[in-house]
Amino acid sequence: MTVEVELAPADEEARVVERLQQGDREAAAQLYRWYGVKLYRQVILPRLPIRELAEDVLKDTFRIALEKIGQYSPQGRSVFFWLRRIAINRAIDVHRAHQRLHRNQEKTSTEETIERTMSQPPPRPDRAPEVAETRAMVELSLSRLNPRYAQALRLRLLDELSREECAEAMGVQVGNFDVILHRASKSFRNGYPP
Numbered sequence: 001m002t003v004e005v006e007l008a009p010a011d012e013e014a015r016v017v018e019r020l021q022q023g024d025r026e027a028a029a030q031l032y033r034w035y036g037v038k039l040y041r042q043v044i045l046p047r048l049p050i051r052e053l054a055e056d057v058l059k060d061t062f063r064i065a066l067e068k069i070g071q072y073s074p075q076g077r078s079v080f081f082w083l084r085r086i087a088i089n090r091a092i093d094v095h096r097a098h099q100r101l102h103r104n105q106e107k108t109s110t111e112e113t114i115e116r117t118m119s120q121p122p123p124r125p126d127r128a129p130e131v132a133e134t135r136a137m138v139e140l141s142l143s144r145l146n147p148r149y150a151q152a153l154r155l156r157l158l159d160e161l162s163r164e165e166c167a168e169a170m171g172v173q174v175g176n177f178d179v180i181l182h183r184a185s186k187s188f189r190n191g192y193p194p
Helices: 011-021 026-047 051-071 079-119 130-144 145-158 161-169 176-189
Strands: none
Touching: 011 026, 011 051, 026 051, 026 079, 026 176, 051 079, 130 145, 145 161, 145 176
């Protein structure tokens, strides 16, 4: 890709670079005026189309250039191409880091969703209406039974008492309770009073 850039006059640019290498920070401002916008629009933004990150890369480009200006050698070319190489490398690094961060955030978000979903049992359906309806039907059926049979069924099945406890509550022997419970169950199943 050919970059068409209006370059500063070579002799003027050479003087600014020399001043910069001697520690004149005012020369950096001139370099920025010549090439800052061009680097941003033509080099960085096309490679890193996230405005905030591209602006950071531009700042980093000039910071790195100031740090390494002592190593710069013109070799018959404009300093723009050296700045361009710094900007490209920095844009690539930032783009890769941004992609990694984005992938890690997606992965973390997915893992958290899976963890949250799998660590808890699924929500139980609201069975209250169904339970209430069933209880009402059972009570209606029990009300139609012989009161003694209804009592045996309530004690054993609804109150979940042991056979011995049921027999004691009804004032009978365990064997007698078993007979009452058997007859009560048969009567309840058939839906007829005894």
